Amino acid sequence: MRELFFGWYPIIWEEMVYWRRRFWLYLAVYMLSPLIFLLTFGYGVGQRLTMLMPGGVSYLEFLVPGVVALAVFNNGITSVTVRMFYNRLHFKSFEAYRLAPVGNLAVWLGFAVSGTFRGLLAGGIVLGLVLILVPGFACAPAGLLWLVAVAFSCGAFGVFLGLCLRSFDDQTVISEFVIVPMTFLCGTLIPLERLPGALQELVWFLPLTPAAEVLRAGFTGGPVSLPAVELLAGWTVLFFVLGIWRLNCREE
Amino acid sequence: MIEIKGLTKNYGNLQAVSDLNLRIEQEEIFGLLGPNGAGKTTTVRMLTMLTRPAAGEAYIAGHEVQRDLARVRHAIGVVPQHMNLDQELTARENLELHGRLYKMPAAERGRRVEELLAFVELGERAGELVGRFSGGMKRRLMIARALMHRPRVLFLDEPTVGLDPQTRRRMWDLVRRMNRDGATILLTTHYIEEADALCHRVGIMDRGRLIALGSPGELKERVGRFVVEGFDGDGATYALFGTREEAVAYAGRTSGGVTIRETTLEDVFIQLTGRRVGE
Numbered sequence: 223m224r225e226l227f228f229g230w231y232p233i234i235w236e237e238m239v240y241w242r243r244r245f246w247l248y249l250a251v252y253m254l255s256p257l258i259f260l261l262t263f264g265y266g267v268g269q270r271l272t273m274l275m276p277g278g279v280s281y282l283e284f285l286v287p288g289v290v291a292l293a294v295f296n297n298g299i300t301s302v303t304v305r306m307f308y309n310r311l312h313f314k315s316f317e318a319y320r321l322a323p324v325g326n327l328a329v330w331l332g333f334a335v336s337g338t339f340r341g342l343l344a345g346g347i348v349l350g351l352v353l354i355l356v357p358g359f360a361c362a363p364a365g366l367l368w369l370v371a372v373a374f375s376c377g378a379f380g381v382f383l384g385l386c387l388r389s390f391d392d393q394t395v396i397s398e399f400v401i402v403p404m405t406f407l408c409g410t411l412i413p414l415e416r417l418p419g420a421l422q423e424l425v426w427f428l429p430l431t432p433a434a435e436v437l438r439a440g441f442t443g444g445p446v447s448l449p450a451v452e453l454l455a456g457w458t459v460l461f462f463v464l465g466i467w468r469l470n471c472r473e474e
Numbered sequence: 475m476i477e478i479k480g481l482t483k484n485y486g487n488l489q490a491v492s493d494l495n496l497r498i499e500q501e502e503i504f505g506l507l508g509p510n511g512a513g514k515t516t517t518v519r520m521l522t523m524l525t526r527p528a529a530g531e532a533y534i535a536g537h538e539v540q541r542d543l544a545r546v547r548h549a550i551g552v553v554p555q556h557m558n559l560d561q562e563l564t565a566r567e568n569l570e571l572h573g574r575l576y577k578m579p580a581a582e583r584g585r586r587v588e589e590l591l592a593f594v595e596l597g598e599r600a601g602e603l604v605g606r607f608s609g610g611m612k613r614r615l616m617i618a619r620a621l622m623h624r625p626r627v628l629f630l631d632e633p634t635v636g637l638d639p640q641t642r643r644r645m646w647d648l649v650r651r652m653n654r655d656g657a658t659i660l661l662t663t664h665y666i667e668e669a670d671a672l673c674h675r676v677g678i679m680d681r682g683r684l685i686a687l688g689s690p691g692e693l694k695e696r697v698g699r700f701v702v703e704g705f706d707g708d709g710a711t712y713a714l715f716g717t718r719e720e721a722v723a724y725a726g727r728t729s730g731g732v733t734i735r736e737t738t739l740e741d742v743f744i745q746l747t748g749r750r751v752g753e
């Protein structure tokens with residue numbers, strides 16, 4: 223236990239040094255795209271969408287948890303993959319962790335928790351924005367716990383992707399094949415019920431779908447569907463196993 | 475201190491290192507010398523467990539490298555051939571991070587960071603981001619980092635590549651001091667004079683094999699202490715002799731200008747591999 227803690231803490235410490243140096247930048251960056259989503263989708267298009275919303279909620283009510291989920295997802299994953307990209311392939315400083323008496327589990331945890339923090343920061347910023355901008359929006363306390371769970375899952379996803387990168391182009395592949403499709407398909411901006419036919423079922427194979435579902439239920443304080451939680455947990459475990467597997471394949 | 479038995483590594487059909495056997499004694503400075511692609515870095519990477527050998531085993535400070543990973547990692551310090559510092563951290567933060575990874579207690583860590591920054595003469599630049607450092611400064615910082623946790627065995631893969639002559643000499647002093655403080659050192663180099671000046675024993679590698687082993691003196695003895703170089707109209711002549719008298723006698727028999735000089739490790743290298751270093 224002690225071993226585990228001491229192993230991953232330095233990786234978090236390093237992350238916190240980045241935070242200290244660039245906090246204001248992160249703040250600005252993490253505010254920007256959610257703000258755009260809220261303004262364009264929420265206030266722009268959304269005003270006219272009430273009728274199309276399942277359950278008759280306003281589009282804005284629907285959108286807010288989705289934008290939070292997106293912020294956690296995008297930034298949780300990207301922050302880890304980018305850091306791992308530079309650490310492994312560019313600065314080669316990842317080697318320093320491999321040379322140190324730190325186990326794979328600890329390295330995995332260090333990066334996954336770094337991603338979790340970044341996801342939480344981004345998600346927290348959006349929540350803050352929404353509380354200021356959207357009158358009447360409230361977040362159930364349990365929603366925050368689900369936020370942590372989702373952020374951790376995104377961190378785990380990020381570690382696996384980060385360990386798969388071999389070149390700069392892979393970074394683009396991840397963005398185009400993972401981030402962008404999930405942004406639009408997973409019920410964050412557009413209700414699943416409004417997706418065309420078979421897609422409605424297929425998107426349940428994407429990890430962001432249960433994450434968004436869980437967050438949406440969590441924020442409204444309603445019951446969280448068990449299958450969604452199980453899916454989310456399943457994905458997290460899968461990312462963990464895949465990540466450890468990649469770490470075990472020592473880099474050549 | 476380091477014992478290598480039958481270490482082998484293949485990349486596809488290429489035998490990067492084949493059947494390497496070697497013993498490096500405690501408090502020795504051992505130099506691995508060889509042309510590009512000889513397998514020096516691969517050897518170091520296998521010994522530091524950054525890459526898995528295809529066959530063979532190695533022991534460092536009595537621990538088997540494959541099995542006793544954690545102990546070996548505490549016992550070794552590594553300066554790789556390429557830069558691997560976190561360029562987004564300052565010099566001090568890089569050392570700090572290393573100390574944390576090796577679980578050094580806070581007070582000792584702080585003391586050691588300052589001590590080593592002074593040791594490699596980076597004290598004044600300690601608060602700057604490493605990305606802005608020159609190549610030589612980064613190398614010095616990498617050495618400082620490798621020393622943080624007081625390793626008993628140091629691996630230096632071409633520690634002086636790309637350094638100016640003064641800095642290289644300072645680096646040699648550093649290596650000697652680390653050795654005096656009790657570290658066993660395995661270094662690789664292309665610079666013959668570096669091996670000559672620094673190493674107690676030298677191993678010459680070529681195409682993945684160790685082709686000669688001994689002190690610089692012994693190796694020179696083996697090929698002949700003296701070299702006569704000249705030019706006889708057709709091309710350069712080159713001959714090695716065991717004693718100065720023989721060399722002088724030979725020089726007397728040849729026409730044209732000749733030079734007699736003492737053998738260097740470079741001559742040993744050429745004799746053994748038929749090539750110059752770097753060819």
Ligand SMILES: Nc1ncnc2c1ncn2[C@@H]1O[C@H](COP(=O)(O)OP(=O)(O)OP(=O)(O)O)[C@@H](O)[C@H]1O
Binds near residue numbers: 488490509664
């Ligand atoms: N990751 C790798 N994949 C494939 N081949 C490799 C890899 N690393 C090294 N090699 C090959 O193994 C051989 C030995 O390489 P190595 O880096 O050990 O040489 P070296 O003696 O350190 O050379 P240099 O003096 O140039 O640093 C070379 O032929 C190299 O091409």
Ligand SMILES: [Mg+2]
Binds near residue numbers: 515631
């Ligand atoms: Mg090399």
